[in-house]
Amino acid sequence: MSGTLQKAKGFKKSKTGMYMSIATSLFGVVGTVKRAQRAREEGDKLQLLDVAVSAAGIVTGVALLVREIRRLDTDDVLADD
Numbered sequence: 001m002s003g004t005l006q007k008a009k010g011f012k013k014s015k016t017g018m019y020m021s022i023a024t025s026l027f028g029v030v031g032t033v034k035r036a037q038r039a040r041e042e043g044d045k046l047q048l049l050d051v052a053v054s055a056a057g058i059v060t061g062v063a064l065l066v067r068e069i070r071r072l073d074t075d076d077v078l079a080d081d
Contacts, residue, residue: 018069025061032058 032054039047 015069015072018065018072022062022065025058025065028054028058 032051035054036048036051039051
């Protein structure tokens with residue numbers, strides 16, 4: 001594996017990479033909200049259910065990323081001792 005590819009893989013697990021992942025996940029909220037508004041206007045219950053499942057996925061993904069960030073913080077504190 002090249003050095004650049006190795007750096008890219010390391011970035012994904014870095015604190016900055018985690019924050020970038022949270023930001024991109026939150027951009028998904030915009031599209032989900034728009035879909036929810038359109039579904040409500042049309043009275044489409046199946047589309048509303050799909051939006052609810054999508055929103056749950058976004059919330060779960062962000063929660064997992066936040067947990068990983070907290071673990072990185074914990075690991076950093078232990079490494080300083």
